[in-house]
Amino acid sequence: MKYSSQMVAKPYFIFALILLAGEILFGITMSIQYIYGDFLFPMLPFNVLRMVHVNLLIVLLLFGFMGATYYLIPEEAERELWSPLLAKITFWVFVVAGVLTILGYLFVPYAELTQLTMNDLWPTMGREFLEQPTITKIGIVLVVVSYILNVTMTVIKGRTTTISIILLTGLFGLAFFFLFAFEFSDNMITDKFFWWFVVHLWVEATWELILGALLAFVLVKLTGVDREHIDKWLYLIIAMTLIAGLAGTGHHFFYIGLPGYWLWIGSIASAAEPIPFFLMILFAYNMIKNRRIQDDNKIALTWAKGTAVVGFLGAGVWGFMHTLAPVDYYTHGTQLTAAHGHLSFFGAYVMICFTLISYAMPILRGRPHGNCAKAQKVELTSFWLMVIGMIGLTLALTVAGVMQIEMQRIPDSAHAMAFMDAQAKISTVYIIRSLFGAMTFVGLLVYFYSFFVKEEKAVA
Ligand code: HEM
Ligand code: HEM
Numbered sequence: 193m194k195y196s197s198q199m200v201a202k203p204y205f206i207f208a209l210i211l212l213a214g215e216i217l218f219g220i221t222m223s224i225q226y227i228y229g230d231f232l233f234p235m236l237p238f239n240v241l242r243m244v245h246v247n248l249l250i251v252l253l254l255f256g257f258m259g260a261t262y263y264l265i266p267e268e269a270e271r272e273l274w275s276p277l278l279a280k281i282t283f284w285v286f287v288v289a290g291v292l293t294i295l296g297y298l299f300v301p302y303a304e305l306t307q308l309t310m311n312d313l314w315p316t317m318g319r320e321f322l323e324q325p326t327i328t329k330i331g332i333v334l335v336v337v338s339y340i341l342n343v344t345m346t347v348i349k350g351r352t353t354t355i356s357i358i359l360l361t362g363l364f365g366l367a368f369f370f371l372f373a374f375e376f377s378d379n380m381i382t383d384k385f386f387w388w389f390v391v392h393l394w395v396e397a398t399w400e401l402i403l404g405a406l407l408a409f410v411l412v413k414l415t416g417v418d419r420e421h422i423d424k425w426l427y428l429i430i431a432m433t434l435i436a437g438l439a440g441t442g443h444h445f446f447y448i449g450l451p452g453y454w455l456w457i458g459s460i461a462s463a464a465e466p467i468p469f470f471l472m473i474l475f476a477y478n479m480i481k482n483r484r485i486q487d488d489n490k491i492a493l494t495w496a497k498g499t500a501v502v503g504f505l506g507a508g509v510w511g512f513m514h515t516l517a518p519v520d521y522y523t524h525g526t527q528l529t530a531a532h533g534h535l536s537f538f539g540a541y542v543m544i545c546f547t548l549i550s551y552a553m554p555i556l557r558g559r560p561h562g563n564c565a566k567a568q569k570v571e572l573t574s575f576w577l578m579v580i581g582m583i584g585l586t587l588a589l590t591v592a593g594v595m596q597i598e599m600q601r602i603p604d605s606a607h608a609m610a611f612m613d614a615q616a617k618i619s620t621v622y623i624i625r626s627l628f629g630a631m632t633f634v635g636l637l638v639y640f641y642s643f644f645v646k647e648e649k650a651v652a
């Protein structure tokens with residue numbers, strides 16, 4: 193570790209991993225409810241579990257991004273973090289606000305929670321991913337503002353690099369588009385329109401910049417390739433991301449009451465969205481081919497390659513599957529959407545967090561050359577368990593989606609099966625989904641275990 197303030201990253205990483213364990217456990221519980229509808233009911237109803245599941249996802253990724261940034265920025269700026277104290281305070285504020293909100297979801301009926309937190313004054317609650325009480329949303333804004341201030345000041349006072357500029361642009365975008373969470377309309381069409389400004393413009397525009405910057409950072413460190421070379425790739429990836437991703441928002445505006453031209457804009461622009469994800473694969477493998485150094489932390493490089501590949505599969509391939517308007521007409525809101533949601537979020541964003549954690553944690557724990565060979569081997573096992581688990585889960589959901597579309601969507605309205613009847617016919621596939629989910633969880637446990645493998649000797 194070059195700068196002592198990089199240490200503030202550690203609690204962020206650890207907390208992100210703990211939340212991920214919760215995330216997966218809630219997912220598995222829901223998946224059992226798909227098989228036995230009354231499982232843990234009425235103690236833990238499906239809608240509550242689902243809300244916790246998707247909210248934990250967002251919060252854990254924010255913790256992961258913050259940890260990654262606090263580690264990366266001092267090294268890029270070649271100076272200590274502007275205010276390590278602020279970063280520590282933000283951590284605790286976010287932990288307390290996050291835990292209280294999740295407890296609120298679990299123990300207070302949602303309708304009561306809206307009253308308790310005075311949602312009437314400024315209604316923002318009740319929409320997927322944005323279920324947080326308005327007061328929590330304001331808290332998130334404060335945390336994010338303090339985080340961006342800290343990072344910006346560090347960059348301004350130190351060296352600026354392409355990586356830090358792209359990262360900062362992504363962070364400003366993340367903050368800006370979150371503001372649309374405060375826009376609430378009684379009209380479902382306008383409400384959905386702005387809801388996608390948060391959800392789509394996060395994952396398919398601003399977060400992609402963050403992803404590109406984090407991936408580039410780890411690749412620079414592990415391959416020793418010239419920055420100039422890396423910068424060219426980054427510019428290309430970022431340009432493609434913005435060109436396709438911004439107008440690509442249109443792929444959510446099909447058949448929801450918006451003008452028909454969105455069918456064209458959305459289909460054409462979003463059809464180009466897989467390109468930047470594919471470029472990330474080329475980028476990663478090209479860097480590795482031209483590497484100047486052999487870093488001992490091999491597993492971090494495995495995660496970097498994995499992020500590029502699985503991110504492309506989940507976002508690029510599974511996204512493309514339903515992105516053309518005539519296809520989405522049949523697939524909208526089916527299990528195919530869930531299949532894509534799982535592999536894209538996992539492949540791109542959860543895996544980039546793992547990449548940063550696997551790169552930085554050994555250094556933060558006083559092992560500049562990475563963990564010992566044995567620990568890396570254990571971690572490699574966890575990598576495959578999680579990756580195969582999530583790909584298996586996605587394939588199961590894809591089969592479920594195709595069956596659902598055949599029974600529920602393709603037949604004309606006189607012959608189409610009702611939602612629940614179709615779901616009942618798919619239950620065997622849901623058992624397989626649960627098993628792959630369990631495999632993912634075992635993978636995470638093995639990952640935790642890799643932290644405790646005793647150092648034998650440094651890898652030669
Ligand atoms: C890191 C791992 C995971 C990520 C990133 C993730 C992400 C997501 C996302 C984005 C959604 C919303 C999907 C949509 O509305 O289309 C969701 C819903 C869900 N997830 Fe996960 N999930 C993960 C792990 C799991 C696991 C391991 C299971 C179960 C085995 C699971 C089961 C579910 C279920 C049952 C839903 C609700 C789907 C519905 O409403 O029908 N998730 N998850
Ligand atoms: C890492 C990047 C991405 C993530 C995390 C992501 C995540 C998601 C999630 C969670 C949903 C479900 C939202 C909901 O209704 O609750 C969704 C929907 C969708 N995504 Fe993505 N996505 C990504 C990239 C892409 C790309 C690159 C494409 C196109 C090539 C795409 C096409 C779509 C489409 C068309 C829908 C709407 C599906 C429907 O109508 O049901 N996504 N995405």
Ligand SMILES: [Fe+2]
Binds near residue numbers: 392396443
């Ligand atoms: Fe989208």
